[in-house]
Amino acid sequence: MTDEELMLAVREGDLPKLGVxxxxxxxxxxxxxxxMTGNPTAAEDLVQDIFVRILSYRATFRDDGRFETWMFRIARNARADYFRSRPPVEAIADEALEKPEKAAGPAHQLERGREVLRLKRALLMLRDDKRELIVLARYREMKHEQIASLLGIEVGAVKVRLHRAVKELRDIFLGLSDEAASSPWNVKKSARVLPTI
Structure with a gap:
């Protein structure tokens, strides 16, 4: 069954389909x-909350809608509510946030690890709306049309905002690389990690 068929079944009362x-x-x-949060504990709490909300709001799922877009809209709202009701917390750099890396030599792994940590710091330094665009487009690999539907903006606006967000992320990343100038590798080598986002 497709996601949409499963959600329609949940909407009609077949609640075990929500488990799928x-x-x-x-x-x-x-x-x-x-x-988005830099906090795996908050992320775990939010995932649970989102599925409770999906169950609560199941009647609002439309026959012609995409489940993934609808679910991420709920996720955005749940994240906003979660942080509105709590004081800000320090971002936690967590290796679980990064996709697995192919095996390489220790020096390469150390260099890559530093680049990844700087990239995570740079990502968390962006405004929420810019970070969200990058995460949806580059990590979730959502199409521009899907992001436009989720955010309620035009596809052209998604492209422009995403371009600006990536440029700002690159500038922040390179600024952090300048701070780490005392390290044994240079900014040009560090810039290689940016295309991976």
Missing amino acids: LFERYHVALFDFLSR
Whole structure:
């Protein structure tokens, strides 16, 4: 069954189908929320809250809608509510946020690890709306049309905002690289990590 068929079944009262959707999406939601918050504990709490909300708001799912877009809209709202009701917390750099890396030599792994940590810091330094665009487009690999639908903006606006967000992220990343100038490698080598986002 497609995601949409499963959600329609949930909407009509077949609640065990929500378990199938949970299995399909809980990792993707956790990844999205971890990258957005920098806090894996908050991300775990939010994933649970999102599926409770999906169950609560199941009657609002439309026959012609995409489940993933609808779910991420709920996720955005849940994240906003969560942080509105709590004091800000320090971002936690967590290796679980990064995709697995192919095996390489120790020097390369150390260099790559530093680049990844700087990239995570840079990502968390962006405004929420810019970080969200990058996470949706580059990590979740959502199409521009899907992001436009989720955010309620035009596709052209998504492209422009995403371009600006990536440029700002690159500037922040390179600024952090300048701070680390005492390290044994240079900014040009560090810039290689940016295309991976």
